[in-house]
Each structure stands twice: as structure tokens, then as C-alpha cells.
Amino acid sequence: xxxxxxxxxxxxxxxxxxxxxxxxxxxxxxxxxxxxxxxxxxxxxxxxxxxxxxxxxxxxxxxxxxxxxxxxxxxxxxxxxxxxxxxxxxxxxxxxxxxxxxxxxxxxxxxxxxxxxxxxxxxxxxxxxxxxxxxxxxxxxxxxxxxxxxxxxxxxxxxxxxxxxxxxxxx
Numbered sequence: 023x024x025x026x027x028x029x030x031x032x033x034x035x036x037x038x039x040x041x042x043x044x045x046x047x048x049x050x051x052x053x054x055x056x057x058x059x060x061x062x063x064x065x066x067x068x069x070x071x072x073x074x075x076x077x078x079x080x081x082x083x084x085x086x087x088x089x090x091x092x093x094x095x096x097x098x099x100x101x102x103x104x105x106x107x108x109x110x111x112x113x114x115x116x117x118x119x120x121x122x123x124x125x126x127x128x129x130x131x132x133x134x135x136x137x138x139x140x141x142x143x144x145x146x147x148x149x150x151x152x153x154x155x156x157x158x159x160x161x162x163x164x165x166x167x168x169x170x171x172x173x174x175x176x177x178x179x180x181x182x183x184x185x186x187x188x189x190x191x192x193x
Contacts, residue, residue, distance in 0.1 A: 024106035026165040031114045102170035115157040123147040
């Protein structure tokens with residue numbers, strides 16, 4: 023199991039890291055693809071969510087699962103074929119962004135090597151952005167990769183207990 027470094031952004035509104043601009047551009051590509059699917063279907067109502075989810079799958083989203091248990095969220099993202107060095111995890115108090123990228127390179131055919139006619143091996147870049155329903159403690163988030171499954175543990179911010187203050191009664 024490989025431990026991954028998590029880029030920790032303490033303020034929800036701090037969008038200075040380049041990953042946030044990349045996610046915005048990706049969201050625009052997904053919007054355009056969802057619209058194209060909608061238009062291709064004949065622009066009928068009732069399938070907007072299906073179009074959006076299909077566009078996400080086509081553009082870049084890997085399969086993921088967000089689970090919640092007392093005190094923490096557990097995010098799992100399928101990243102088969104990626105190594106720990108290929109993955110960047112960024113976390114704010116209300117979201118987690120996963121970016122994985124690798125470049126597949128084939129050496130040119132040498133003497134005696136077969137001539138490549140076509141290939142589906144290519145550069146792969148995947149993103150996954152997950153909004154969290156409640157704030158998490160950014161400094162305590164951890165991530166690990168095992169057998170192609172990225173696991174992120176995000177402890178929830180613990181509510182501050184209100185203390186009752188007894189006010190003396192006036193005589």
C-alpha cells in the first residue's frame with residue numbers, strides 16, 4: 023500500500039491552486055458533452071441527469087464511492103494502472119479533488135519489431151471532484167493506493183459542545 027501526499031487547502035474559498043482552474047475547464051467540457059447528448063436525443067425532457075452522468079463517464083470520471091460513518095467520510099476511487107506518483111489529491115473543508123495522469127509511450131519499431139497499425143494506448147488524465155455534505159478536518163485527511171483503488175479518509179469537523187453558563191439570580 024502506498025501513502026499519497028494530499029494538497030491541503032484550509033479555506034473553502036481559496037481557489038489559487040491550478041487544479042481548481044483545471045476542474046472548472048473540465049466541468050465546461052462535461053456541460054458541452056451533456057448538451058450534445060441532449061440535442062442528439064432530440065431535446066426531450068426527463069433525461070437531463072442521464073445525459074450529465076453519461077457525459078461525465080465519456081469525458082473523464084473514474085468510478086468512485088463516498089461512504090460515511092460516524093466521524094468521517096471514506097472516498098474510494100478506481101484508478102487501475104496508475105501509480106502513487108501519477109495521482110494528486112487536493113482537499114478543502116468541503117471538497118476532494120483527485121487528478122491522475124500518465125502518458126503511455128511506445129517506442130518506435132526497430133528492426134524485427136512489428137509495425138504499429140493502431141493503438142488504444144494513449145495519455146490518460148482523469149479527474150474526480152466530490153463535494154462533501156459537511157466540513158472535514160483538512161489537516162487530518164489521508165490517502166492511500168492499493169491494487170488500483172485510491173482510498174481517502176476525511177475526518178469530519180467535530181461540533182463544539184455548547185457549555186451552559188449559570189447566571190446568578192439577583193436577590
